[in-house]
Amino acid sequence: MSFSPDDQAWLRRSQIAVPKFWASHGTAPLAGDALRIGGRQFLIQARVWEADAEGPLLHLFIGSSHAQSDTVFG
Template sequence: MSLPTLRVIFVFSADDQTWIRRSSITVPQFWNGHSVPPERGDVVRFQGRQFTIQGRVWEHDGEAPTLKLYMGAAHAPSDTDFGTL
């Protein structure tokens, strides 16, 4: 099955959205050109942070399908400081 002109929109938590905006990060378009849409539980990673897809909502605006992905809170094990021994 092909998904022509599928638009994927990420929906982040307020804290993660603030981090993205303040850091001037452009979220990569992970699914451009792919024929298989993302699934709940898939993980994306960018700028050293990892996000898990918690939910999906399909919409159609009259022109093309849109898939909204509701992302879980960021996990950044590489950003965690456990101190020194």
Template sequence: MSLPTPRVVLVFGADDQAWIRRSSITVPAFWNGHEVPPVQGDVVRFSGRQFTIQGRLWEQDGDSITLKLYMSSAHAPSDTDFGPL
């Protein structure tokens, strides 16, 4: 019996979600095809901003499994610029 591949969903705060929507950014599917799930403390970077995984939540609904990743705010404490926005 094979286990279903979990669907990975990134959850952003309201400000970052508004920025993603306003800028028409497509969040990359970072973990598609990877067998090792992301862990707390992993960092992702896209569109010039960096996010850290602060928490994880596994959910099962019927036969599907979802891993929700709760992301940090994209604002670096030092106002570091990670490239063009």
């Protein structure tokens, strides 16, 4: 997952481990899906598949976080 620099710093300071939540799910997250990590909400902005010698690799680009109390309308 690719987080914004501010969110990367917040994850490090808070010592929050980012789970590989889709490892136990049948499908990987789609653009527009929301993830809740450490009490904040992140939206998947884009997905990019790459192929290397070990097989396909999914890169997720994550939007800036919203605090748990934030509400987004629209």
